[in-house]
Amino acid sequence: MSLKIENLSYAYGDHMVLDKVNFTISPGGLTCILGANGVGKSTLFRCILRLNDNYTGHSYLNGFDSRELSIQELAKQIAYIPQSHAPAFNYKVIEIVLMSTTAQIGNFKGPGEKEKKVAMEALERVGMADFAEQGYTQISGGERQLVLIARALAQQTKLIIMDEPTSNLDYGNQIRVLSLVKQLTREGYTIIQSTHHPDQAFMYADEVVVLEKGNIVHHGSPKEIISEPMIRKIYNINVEINSLYDDLVRVTVPIDELTNR
Amino acid sequence: MNEKIQTSKIYFDSVIVGLTLILAVGFIISFMLGKYPIAPAELFSILASNVLPIDQTWTDQQAVILYHVRMPRIILSVLVGCCLSAAGAAYQGIFRNPLVSSDIVGASSGAAFGAALAILMAIGNLGISILAFVFSIGAVMAVGFLSKKVKTNPVLGLVLAGIMVGSLFNSATSFLKLVADPNEQLPAITYWLMGSFSGAKLEDIRLAIIPMAAGLIPLFLLRWKINILTMGDDEARTMGVDTKKTRAIIIVAATLVTAASIAVSGMIGWIGLVIPHLSRMLVGSDYRRLMPVSMLMGASFLLIVDNVSRLTTTSEIPIGILTSFIGAPFFFYLISREGEKF
Structure with a gap:
């Protein structure tokens, strides 16, 4: 199932949360959405799921505008996993x-x-x-x-949206849940999840979408998108990204914390 | 209770058969009980004489008592018990709150005010039903609206809004009693507010049966959807349920049967809270099982309590008083026993 977001905007009253957001997610694979608190990750999900119905712009599922679908038809296309x-x-x-x-x-x-x-x-x-x-x-x-x-x-459904699926879980359960999610994408599911951990994205994501303040969207593979300057820009934290096992995986280390020790 | 047993089909079927038997036996026995006893043989002869040419072995008085005194009362108590329990179960699901019943969401006090107003204006039985429904749905909508203002704790918000709206309507009802004619209307309103089937007439059934059926049928048919609504609007919508429409239908249906019940029987409290809980202990939370079990159990419960009400004392105790005497302590027993499930 492909998902194409085109010029999608949403405002809570006067407060513009999403402003003309564009990206396309191709079928299969795990996409992680990264971004600071309040940048509009949940709002984006709510628009795609039409829980916030009065957005402008479009959300296309396999080329069909999801606004044309009834609540029941949409539920046959996208499943949602809340926390x-x-x-x-x-x-x-x-x-x-x-x-x-x-x-x-x-x-x-x-x-x-x-x-x-x-x-x-x-x-x-x-x-x-x-x-x-x-x-x-x-x-x-x-x-x-x-x-x-x-x-x-x-x-x-072929598309599943997960809202921070690991946020309330202990470390072991985080790994088990993400591992299961990854396996499901290999079986043909398209899964989009929001996360606060760049390391999770490095380990599991096929693609990442980074929402930056001012509604700039960066979209690509984790290695292309997640960089030291990018993390600093989004979270205002200085990190060093380390490559392990011949760049099989990368981990972020908040380097300022090392000097504080 | 063993959870595996609780969801098995055989267990559920036995519960339904058992409750139906209790109701059927209670129904028949109720015809024989009273100040003028009717023996089983006489009861069946009187009933059979409608279709078979049987020689009259009973007195005319017995037939009159059977058809005009006991029958309306028995049928009405069964219907009202079924309705109030079904409405209580539905409100609990819709408001996602196990402590809710028609008393808490304002449906009862709204209906009581509407009915008292109708008695005051002397606009007849149909008028009582209509005003009871109008004010009942108004009160529920007010509670629903006000409870949303307490954003941090929705359970608390609903109970607080219910107490507020309920006391508002109770005061308004008191005001009506104050201005009512003390010789005719005041006793009628007061006695009616206590809740009783003692004056039940066949006409009451004719008046109540249509709104009751119109409410009970959607509550029964949509019972699976109530499960999904208890997960919250967002989740329910993503699972394909048109939450606004479904919730509106269920609230109107539950309020309709509550108002229809109150219009013919007065205020009968607690049953809408206690019966769904008892049913939940018996068959679990799934409304596919909970709704029919609540309906059957509520019907039997109110029938039995009404028998107690008319048989125990010479000047009978209004049933609303009895249900509170039984319901309040019983509910306390329930929460202290099953406390962790709330």
């Missing part, structure tokens, strides 16, 4: 996953055997099938994030 949270009621894990099959079924229907099979396959894919009958509020944060990924898979 994990506790819902008001204690649903079973399988019930949480089944929720995303709603776009596929009739208005007055609930999910049937076919949807249940899709949901179980999705849980198996993320390694959570044994948790199907457990209460969602009783499992750990990392497990919840995996369940939400399973829910996105059960939505049967």
